[in-house]
Amino acid sequence: MFSGDADADLRQMADDPTFPHRDAARHAMRFRSSGDVAELVAVHDDPHPCGMTDAVFALAGSKRPWLNWVPMPSEAITNVANEIGGRRAQGEQLEVSELGLSAAEPASAVTAFRRVAGPVRIGIAEFPPPDIRTPVRSGRHVVWRYDGTEPVPTVPAPSDAAVRLLREVAGEPWASPLSGYVKAAPLGELPLADLLGLLVHLPGPPDTPRWQHLAKSTPTYWYRLMQPWVCLGILHHAKDQPWPTSTRREVLVDLAFGVEDWVADAALFALVTAAYREPELRAEVRQLVRARLDAAVAANRLVTIEESLAKLMLVTPGCRADDRALATAVLSRADEDDEDEQEEQPAPAPAAKRRWWQRRG
Known part of the structure; x- marks a missing residue:
């Protein structure tokens, strides 16, 4: 058609x-x-x-971020994971023992790296303020904690049945948030503990041609895509409860303002989807998305989810002129930073020297 x-x-x-x-x-x-x-x-x-x-x-919304696809991971650690995973998928015998980061990156990005690269020791030079390990707001539903520098799930691993269902539901991007919401309905039948477990234990991708292909280039993308699917499932949880006092609202808001992580913008995406479906929620959801974007912008350091939050702000119902101006400024600054980085990039070093992780063998 x-x-x-x-x-x-x-x-x-x-x-x-x-x-x-x-x-x-x-x-x-x-x-x-x-x-x-x-x-x-x-x-x-x-x-x-x-x-x-x-x-x-x-x-x-075709080919537009959040409306048709989830923004790609942008962290340094996921870039390394994609290179490692891609080279392994091409048949290279590559093993990694240690990795150093100049600053902390989101717990989900670290976990996705290890899902691709294996149990690598990760050294982090610093946790610049505001500390990525500290929630933006305290909430009852917490899915990550830190043991020193190591992110640790606070919830049990999901059941095997939950993992199978996730792979059936989330194997492809959504055509739109509206169709994604409908397709995610079976996830809403899972216990809340399973849904929260899926968010942080990050089961591997479906064994399908799509993900076999992406394993050669961006194997971390599955972990970025699956979390918004899970949050759409949370949006279906206990739907008979009135929204203002519902578990689904409380969980999604707590996740959105928890530690700085992919889970935060995934939860906000589900709230934005709810705002499209239910006009009476639009004012509240706009305020929530703006508040989380404000927190990212106020941080005097790199916030890797800032760009995705800005893109989400631009597709939030009720987005005002000042919201749009802030989001556009964030994205313009990111583009300028990318251009500056490309201009300042030194001539490529030999391949062996560019491998800044440590290898065995």
């Missing part, structure tokens, strides 16, 4: 006098050209919602 070119498909819908959702298609086109999330909200809030308006919503 669709060509694979979202912009062309939307233009065709908007120009077709027989298409019953031409206004929605026009809103989708304006969102794709301007980035104004109010246009995307207008697609969702079509006065005659149906499966086709969901399709228009998905076309509007």
Whole structure:
């Protein structure tokens, strides 16, 4: 039905006098050209919602961060893991014994590294303030603690049945948050302990062609993608409970403001999804996303999830002009930093010298 070119498909819908959702298609086109999330909200809030308006919503968010895919890991430790995993997938016998980091990185990134590289000793030079190990706010639902410099899950490992279900549900990106929410419904039937366990024990990817292929380039991406899927599952937990006092709300908010980690923006993504579905939640969710972005911006150090938080802010219903200005400034600064780093990059050293981790053998 669709060509694979979202912009062309939307233009065709908007120009077709027989298409019953031409206004929605026009809103989708304006969102794709301007980035104004109010246009995307207008697609969702079509006065005659149906499966086709969901399709228009998905076309509007095609190939856009959080709307169609989770931002890639950006940590130094995941870059190393991807190189190690990719080379092993290509048949190289590569073993790593030690790794040094100049500063601490998120617990999920460290865990994903070890899932790919193995039980490597990791040395961390410093934990600059604000300490990554300290929650932004104290909450009842905590999934990470630190034993000195080592991140440790605070919850038991998930059941084998939960792992199997996760691999069935989360094997592919969502077409849109709306379809992702629907697909994640079976995860909501799991006990909460299983859902929290999946977030931090990070079971490996499905044995499918997609993940076999990604094992050769970005094996850490599964661990980045699976956590938002789990948080969509949490959004289904005990759905009969009224939202303001619900377990699902409390858990997601606690996770969003816990220690600095991939779990934080994954939880916020689930809250943003809820805000699309339930307009009465939009003001609260906008405030939560902005508060977490503010905390990242206020840190006088690198916050690796800051860019993904900014991208999430830009697709949050109710995003205001000041929210958009802050998020855009974050992303512009990140682009400038990337350009400066490329300009200052010295000439490549021989391959043996570029391997700054320690190897056995």
